[in-house]
Amino acid sequence: MRVNGAGLPMRTELTPGQVSDYTGYDLVMAGNLPQPAVLVADRGYDSDKIREDIESRNALPMIPMRKNLRVRKVVDMSSYTLRNMV
Structure with a gap:
């Protein structure tokens, strides 16, 4: 789901449960919508x-790293906990 600055949905795509989240990303980010500041x-x-x-959209990715990766990227957990709030 993609939301605007007020937290209102701008685009939602439903995919089957067995489809990778990567596919959903392409569907939600496609089109002529305002660019996000943070994902x-x-x-x-x-x-x-x-x-x-x-990053090419000049936005900040706020995505935790998979647990099996050695190099960790910092995630602001106070922002991350809001990911399910729409």
Whole structure:
């Protein structure tokens, strides 16, 4: 789901449960919508491709790293806990 600055939904896409979150990212970010300042998402969206895309949009990826990765990126947990609030 993509939300605007007021936290209101701008686009929602439903995918089957067995489909990777990466697919949902492409569906939600496609189109002519305002660019996000921050992407807050769960570990399912942790990929270099998604991080690079968000950074190319001059936005901050707020995505925790998968547990099996050695190099960790900092996540503001106070912002991250708001990811399910719409």
